[in-house]
Amino acid sequence: MDSRPLILVTNDDGIKAPGLRRLIEIMRKLGDVVAISSEQVMSGMAHAVTIQTPLMPRLLKDQEGYQEYVTNGTPTDNVKLGKHRLLDRTPDLVVSGINHGSNASINIIYSGTMAAVLEASIDGIPAIGFSLCDYMPDADFSHVEEWIIRITKKVLNEGLPKGVCLNVNIPRISDEPIKGIKVCRQAESRWVEEFEERKDPYGRTYYWLGGRFENGDKRSETDEKALAENYISVVPVQFDFTAHEQVGKMNFE
Amino acid sequence: MDSRPLILVTNDDGIKAPGLRRLIEIMRKLGDVVAISSEQVMSGMAHAVTIQTPLMPRLLKDQEGYQEYVTNGTPTDNVKLGKHRLLDRTPDLVVSGINHGSNASINIIYSGTMAAVLEASIDGIPAIGFSLCDYMPDADFSHVEEWIIRITKKVLNEGLPKGVCLNVNIPRISDEPIKGIKVCRQAESRWVEEFEERKDPYGRTYYWLGGRFENGDKRSETDEKALAENYISVVPVQFDFTAHEQVGKMNFE
Numbered sequence: 001m002d003s004r005p006l007i008l009v010t011n012d013d014g015i016k017a018p019g020l021r022r023l024i025e026i027m028r029k030l031g032d033v034v035a036i037s038s039e040q041v042m043s044g045m046a047h048a049v050t051i052q053t054p055l056m057p058r059l060l061k062d063q064e065g066y067q068e069y070v071t072n073g074t075p076t077d078n079v080k081l082g083k084h085r086l087l088d089r090t091p092d093l094v095v096s097g098i099n100h101g102s103n104a105s106i107n108i109i110y111s112g113t114m115a116a117v118l119e120a121s122i123d124g125i126p127a128i129g130f131s132l133c134d135y136m137p138d139a140d141f142s143h144v145e146e147w148i149i150r151i152t153k154k155v156l157n158e159g160l161p162k163g164v165c166l167n168v169n170i171p172r173i174s175d176e177p178i179k180g181i182k183v184c185r186q187a188e189s190r191w192v193e194e195f196e197e198r199k200d201p202y203g204r205t206y207y208w209l210g211g212r213f214e215n216g217d218k219r220s221e222t223d224e225k226a227l228a229e230n231y232i233s234v235v236p237v238q239f240d241f242t243a244h245e246q247v248g249k250m251n252f253e
Numbered sequence: 254m255d256s257r258p259l260i261l262v263t264n265d266d267g268i269k270a271p272g273l274r275r276l277i278e279i280m281r282k283l284g285d286v287v288a289i290s291s292e293q294v295m296s297g298m299a300h301a302v303t304i305q306t307p308l309m310p311r312l313l314k315d316q317e318g319y320q321e322y323v324t325n326g327t328p329t330d331n332v333k334l335g336k337h338r339l340l341d342r343t344p345d346l347v348v349s350g351i352n353h354g355s356n357a358s359i360n361i362i363y364s365g366t367m368a369a370v371l372e373a374s375i376d377g378i379p380a381i382g383f384s385l386c387d388y389m390p391d392a393d394f395s396h397v398e399e400w401i402i403r404i405t406k407k408v409l410n411e412g413l414p415k416g417v418c419l420n421v422n423i424p425r426i427s428d429e430p431i432k433g434i435k436v437c438r439q440a441e442s443r444w445v446e447e448f449e450e451r452k453d454p455y456g457r458t459y460y461w462l463g464g465r466f467e468n469g470d471k472r473s474e475t476d477e478k479a480l481a482e483n484y485i486s487v488v489p490v491q492f493d494f495t496a497h498e499q500v501g502k503m504n505f506e
Contacts, residue, residue, distance in 0.1 A: 046329075047299035047362050054451070054459040076299075076363075077462070084446045085460060106375060108494055109300050110329075122359060122443050151505055163441070164496045181505040185495040188416070190375050193337050198307070206307040207338060209330070221500070236499035241361055242438040243417045246489035247474070252404055252434040 004065070005031035005092040005156055008082045008120075012042040012075045012099065012112025015060075015068075019098035022141040023130060024068075026148050027095060030156065032065040034087055036078040039070050043101075047115040048074045057081055075116035083123060093156055094120035097130035098148075100139055104131075104169045104223040104233055105187035105215065114167055118239050121165035126155050128165065133227060134172035143173045147181065147232055160236075167235040171227055182231040187222035189215035257318070258284035258345040258409055261335045261373075264352065265295040265328045265365025268313075268321075272351035275394045276383060277321075279401050280348060283409065285318040287340055289331040292323050296354075300368040301327045310334055328369035336376060346409055347373035350383035351401075353392055357384075357422045357476040357486055358440035358468065367420055371492050374418035379408050381418065386480060387425035396426045400434065400485055413489075420488040424480055435484040440475035442468035 007027045011020040015037035027033045036057070050073050061068040069086055071078055079094060096116040103111045113129045120127035130148055132139055151168060160166070167186075171178060192214050195207040215224045223233035260280045264273040268290035280286045289310065303326050314321040322339055324331055332347060349369040356364045366382045373380035383401055385392055404421060413419070420439075424431060445467050448460040468477045476486035 041305065044302040044304045045299075046301045046368070048301045049297040049299070049363050049462065051297045051462055052294065054461045055448075056453075056457060056459040080446050080462065081448065081460065085448050085450075106492070109371065109375075109492055110302050115299070118362065122362075154505060161496075161499060164499055167494075183500055183503045183505065185497065185500055186493050188493070193333055195308075195334065195338050197338075200309075204309060206309040207334065208307045209302065209304055209333065234503065234505060235494070236496040236503055237494045238496040239359070239362055239494070240439050240441070241420075241488070241490045241492070243414075243489040243491040244438065246414060246417055247436055247438055250436045250487065250489055252407060252436065252487060 006087065006089060007031045007033050008087065008091040008094045009033055009035040010075055010078045010096050010116045011037055012045060014038055014041040015070045017100060018137065019100050019132065019141065023095060023098050026145055028066060030152060034067045034082060036069045036071060036082045036086060038074065038078065039072055042074050042112045044110050045074045045112040046110050047076050047118065050074060050077050055081055057086060075112040076119045079116045079119040091125060094125050094127040095130065095152065098141060098144060099131035100137065101135040102131055102133040102169055103129060103167060104227055105189040108167055108186060117165045121163060122239055126160045128152065128155060129167050131169045132172060133169060140173045143178065144170050147178065163238050164236050167237050169223060169227055169233045171230050176230055179229065179231050181234055182226040183234045183236065184221050184223050184226050186235050187215055187217040187224035189213065189217055189224060259340065259342060260284045260286050261340065261344040261347045262286055262288040263328055263331045263349050263369045264290055265298060266353050267291055267294040268323045270353060271390065272353050272385065272394065276348060276351050279398055281319060283405060287320045287335060289322045289324060289335045289339060291327065291331065292325055295327050295365045297363050298327045298365040299363050300329050300371065303327060303330050308334055310339060328365040329372045332369045332372040344378060347378050347380040348383065348405065351394060351397060352384035353390065354388040355384055355386040355422055356382060356420060357480055358442040361420055361439060370418045374416060375492060379413045381405065381408060382420050384422045385425060386422060393426045396431065397423050400431065416491050417489050420490050422476060422480055422486045424483050429483055432482065432484050434487055435479040436487045436489065437474050437476050437479050439488050440468055440470040440477035442466065442470055442477060
């Protein structure tokens, strides 16, 4: 058993999400798995960490080569807890997902799925986020396995450059087969918000966040372009937010 | 009044934080101000958005040139609400802070203060996050005003490049005066986590997140270096997470 890789699986759609269940199944073919997920849906929680309350993980399953924990934390908390408390050694790989919905382009900044991946990467652990471009709870994951295995095996065998992790987005199932995998850049797109205004029974105004996604980035080589053409997009991602080309130009003296 | 800039002020330490109060006072010298902050402390909430519950802002103050709202949302929600619902026009500037504690180096990824700034920047609004390297609620903000005014005036007058915002960190007060402002890069540092384990009255294990900050980045030109030398650090920040140098190198075919 010691030669099997140790894989930490997490997500941001909560412990009951079909996407998590599918990813656990796939990863158990490749290694020993510890799954750590949240009781609550953590979609949109980004890189939030829990510092106002303590974390209470509960062991739900403890089998040969498989353990499953549920927590009251965020995806980032789950990676931290896994690495520092719940796993008996540093995992060889952290995978997150399969997210119900795209994390391509600007979605990465709101994504708990990708926050878990970035958190592992900060700690020097190879990490991959998988997302399916289908928001529905009953999304069809039947076409994803071969691609996830191909990408994961490559990362397990070859590792990733220091400080780099992967944001993998998979087109939703269609009659046309997936064309392949494209390594690309994050598209410059954004959400055009439309808050829906309502009144509560006491006359107070409240708002539901809504909106539509707008891709204004017409360049080739973006993740949105690859997905639109029925390719899987792989964006190599890093956590240095510096706009380096500006460092030498700006002056406040 | 129409020629005064419109400035949206927010933070992640909650509406009662002394750092927010100080920033509002300073910004009212420079323009008309709408402050939107959270009822709860949102420290460590990163770029979280509220999608499971609605947002209910309440107008607390409505004066000539000054409005103040409190919400049940996150810093990112507050910027979205401000831009799309609470302000009568797009603000000329969004400022966030003054955070009680450093947001230099990797702290940016966990920071609600900087999430608000990034959110404004995604929408094309010039934005600055201000943080004081002192975590105490009673931190001394008496030395910050001249520096914040200098940086803010420059941004109001000259704008910022498209897609670029500023992460400004200010050393805590000391006997030595601040030496000046350095434009620099995000240091490659990280938190070394130490979860403190406890037992609840029913015997269940729980953990408090703790840890110490470790700066392993010995390069010059980092924000941590500037702060250690008693300079104010200004990191120009962008929201493209792509590791561009990897895009041409990776291949999954």
